[in-house]
Amino acid sequence: MELYALYEVGCVRVEVKTVNVNSEGFKRNFSGAQPPIMVEEEKGTTYADNSEIERRIFHLCQGFNVPLFEKDLQVEKTIQNLYRNFKIFLQAKANHDKGKRHPSAIEEGLPPQVTSSHNKLLEQLANIDQLLADRSSRYLLSESMTEYDCEIMPRLHHIRIIGERLLNFYIPRQFTHLWAYILTAYRTAAFIESCPADQDILHHYKEQLNLAIDMRVTLEAPTKTLTIPEDVLQDIRRLNNGIQTGEGSRQNN
Template identity: 30%
Template sequence: MESINPHVPSVALFVTRSEIDFSHRSPNPICQRWFMVLYLKSEAKELALTVYPVNMKNPEQEFKKAYNSNPPVVVFHETTDKTSQVVLTDNRDIEAEISKRFPVMNMNSLKEAEDVCSNVYIKFHPYLKSSTGDLHEPMKLRTLLTELKRINDYLEETGTKFLSGNEMTFIDCDIMPKLQHIRVAGKYFKNLDIPNEYHALWAYMERCYQTKAFQESCPFDQDILMHYEGKVDSHNKPFGKTPTLQQPTMTLTIPE
């Protein structure tokens, strides 16, 4: 995916590739986070973005030699001479550098929004990995639903379109890929549905679904499922076609 404009700084983003179509639609939520952030900056004409998908099963030698890291890798080109560049792999460094280099569109998030979203993905993992007959599974589910409800209640209270106001910020680009994983993988492996009564959360997800930043970066459902293969109890895997044999789908709608 390329968005080249010779009059603005050039930024390269390396992401883990899709295993469905080998594209830039990475199933790694951290990769999608930076794709969304940089896409929004590109939309605002602050930078020219190029996204490179990396085959992590067999990374190109050029990538391994140049960056010696797993994606996401963000490369800021200082000049048209590509030998002059800044390479970042740490999430805090990437956020700080983006804010410093491209300040026109303020994407800083409210601390309250960051706090309310801080635990939901952390609580998703123990629930997803819980095996059949796990006596703690109901408690893990309640904990996850509590975290989802916290986000719902916060959105209800603020009444804004997104988590830190009426424009997307870093926190939206961080949490929305994780919510998509919770929705898609939770349903497939655990028959989990985000409760319909979380109206504010669903409305928020719908608004994110409607953005080009999410649409362009969103992984296929099957890529998300493959992301968790090997991380869940074998008894939690539904009978039927494995994700690689399914017709590719992308869930971008909300329940009626």
């Protein structure tokens, strides 16, 4: 997603190619490597390690004066361990629901481990919602995307997709600022272009959890959930109208 962010501001050209890692051609050219792999054709250089890719993107940002890696301790503290907390809840809830045809409701009497991990995830989502409310900016730091957004936007999307499809967990509708941020992701080209299809996300997590995979799903046309509930959208519009009205009043005064 960081590369697409650079592409959006006209610093680099990006072409994404889907590859079969089991093909002879891939094995011959990228022995032992796993995607993502970045090839910089003008330099004739291949980056097959995540840390190498991150370093190259970092140097590109420095060269073009793009503040993608700007730091903010409050943001770091608020979003850190979000994915870890989600994975703990995911594992606990999936184990609890093992053997059931449908995931159990969150409201039902759940074991302490599931309840605790659920509450911890909710608490962190609430903190992110409050941070976004306090910042009143398009992205976490400002009106420009940073590394933090490239990290958390996909994770929030995964939490939403897997939560709804596998866990019967829904991001609370009252987290209006968080939903507005998710909507921003859905309207950001860097996110849209790098976002996997819903089916791929589900397949990935089902494999991790050793859940049965419906092969019919793999034959479906890929779809991406890039919309939010209508009532939440209305809340966001009311929120934005309120902000604009408040700014207008201050200017008149």
